[in-house]
Amino acid sequence: MSSPARVRADACPGVFATHDAADGPLARVRLPGGAVSADRLRVLADCAEDLGDGDAHLTSRGNVQLRGVTRPGLATRLTAAGLLPSPTHERVRNVLASPLSGVSGGIADVRGLAGDLDEALCAEAELAELPGRFLFAFDDGRGDVAGEGADVCWRAVTPQAGTVLLAGADTGWSVPREEAVAALLALARAFVAQRATAWRVAELPDPAALLPAGPRTAPVDRPVRVDPTVGPLGDHGLGVAPRFGRLTAAQLRVLAEVADHAVVTPWRSIVLPDAAPDAVARLHAAGLSTDPAVLEITACIGRPGCAKSLADVRADAARLVPNGVRAHVAGCARRCGRPSGDHLDVVAEAGGYRVGGRLLTVSRLAESLVRKENP
Template sequence: MPTPARVRADACPGVFAPHDAADGPLARVRLPGGAVSAAQLRALADCAEACGDGDLHLTSRGNVQLRGVTRPGLAARLTDAGLLPSPSHERVRNVLASPLSGVRGGLADVRGLARDLDAVLCATPELASLPGRFLFAFDDGRGDVAGEGADVCWRATGSSEGTLLLAGGDTGRPVTRADAVAVLAEVALEFLRVRGSAWRVAELDDPAWRGTPVPRLPADIPAGLIESGGGFAAVVKPRFGQLSAAQARALAGFGPALVTPWKSVVLPDVPADVFERLGFGGAELGTSACIGRPGCAKSRADVRADAVFRPGLRVHFSGCERRCGKPSQSHVDVVAEAGGYRIDGRWVPLDEMEGKL
């Protein structure tokens, strides 16, 4: 059933239209396909220190946020680093791509497709008016980003063949890899023509924008070393998806990186001792949280301080009912209330949290 169309203005944050958070302006930097070069990662670390709170905050769309941006110069720094190719399109460059494509698994290599779509987006003036929440995706056939709720997605069915998904449903329309970028851009233009007040494809009433629901598959990538074509790749999962500027620079020392929708980072080509050299990798797998207090005025608690970690258990701590940053996969839902938390709908006092998860 279609979701009711939105009536308020689209306030999705960007660089030129930051969100006014309790800890200062929050700027979101889009990384199509999650791809970021070593030089760009260093530039983001510099931006975090020079303009923000000193950290990079990874998002559930494979982007990066800078918090507490109270000092000037961010846009100029990002432009110099090639991270703002089109100011008019900066909030619509929302593109996911299977982060392990070309590293291990998958039916097709989708590397480069997000970059090519980004170029088309930025070169098409009409597409600058897409809502900031509209999401594109390229799935290499393993079903990882196909389950992330993209408005329009190309999913591989072979090395050069695929199908078109709309709002997570398979339309059955065959699309070759060579045509994938053009077709996704065409669908986005058609959405603009028919959207009315809708922000997402799922909000359209027309059944022509539906497909057969695709089963959601486990998609998160465990932290650790991955054998890849005789070499190694690494998945780094920082606590709460938060990297200090120093950690970001350390990652950049191993070349280009990919930020995943699961708040982790893939380093495609690394030595076997990468984690020893990094000194961090992310032990609290499965636990995520919104920013909480003091960063968000709507939060009822400092959820990151209260978070309880259980290996192998996916849990998301939220400071309020908005549940910002919650994973799309099945998880234990923990929401702050006065004096405690509601765990999957059951209220638990704060001092009993440890034994209830």
């Protein structure tokens, strides 16, 4: 069933079109597939320090946001570093890829597909008309990014072939790996032609109308799961969990020192596919955790960064002790940044936080999570 027509302009932030947050302009830097080299991490660190509030903030689409960008020069620096290849397409470069592909697990290796799609996407003028919320994804078969609500997704079924998903649902359209990029771009073109006021594929009256003519197999409802992305990974990989997805400029530089490249995940963690032998010690010394429990408690930016927030969400969330309860703390009913999958919804209201129909003080909330109760 389609959603109501969108009546306001697409306001997804980018570098040229920033968001006017309470703490100043917010710029979002897209990282297709979450991939970023050590040199580009250093550029982001310099930009955060010289032009913004000194920090980089990871997003639920594997991108990076810089807040409080009140000084000029960001676009020039990012362009020189290759982080902004197309001014016209910057807000539509939303591409997920299984972050552990080639590191551990998975059926197919999807490394490189996000970059190939990004290059082809930026070369097509008509695709600059995609909404800023339109999302591409390449799933290596384990079912991790397939569960992230992408508009168009190629999911591996064998090492050399996969199936196409629309708005998370299998279409039965089998596509070889070497044709995966072309298939998703074809669907994006069809969406641009048919979307009217829709921002997402799920809002179309008939998403299947995007599909080309041809034979189909019966759709299969495959499971989705997120494998751990924090701690030791594969033979030489390592996953890092910044608290609430926030990294200081100094921490970004440490990441660049211990690995040649990194992958930002949709779960606000960072995968280092080939970390230095002493990486753990250096990361811990920089205040970065390799404990998966850090990801159990997530939070929106809250006050003072967001004018709509009813609480200093991150200060309150920092009081909660991870103890097997996955929870997202939000400053208002919009629930910005909430993760996909099962989690406890903790929403600020006047006088406390609403959880499961009950209004709790911060101290009562902390007690409830420690006991693993559903308040």
